[in-house]
Amino acid sequence: MSENPLDSVRKERQITVTAADLPLCCPLPDEPVALLHPRVYLDPVKSGKAVCPYCSREFLFTGEPPKGHH
Template identity: 60%
Template sequence: MAENSNKDEVVQVGAADLPLHCPQPDAPLWARHPRVFLDVLKSGEAVCPYCSARYVFTGERPKGHH
């Protein structure tokens, strides 16, 4: 599972983490903000508009997504 415990790190996510949202369920209290869903498949990465956590998709894309 993806984890964003350090907002300066790049968080690698895979198909199992989709649909991707920030913060992740295991995020520490200081990283909590309103949940926002991020489209990491469009360009291969996404940045959270609240906390600036950067997510990068790795691995095989789910079937049906280009």
């Protein structure tokens, strides 16, 4: 029996991210983009959060911003 590719999709509506997760895109790199929505890059650093315009997941930034990020 094959694994369902949607099993790798995170179910949380809010996802905490750090500088190590940048550049941030939704769907996340390990999620099957072909089965979800077009990949969009988000900047959660400036305001502390970013919301995906396709699926409305919120990405909350914690920690120190990366050097040189404006």
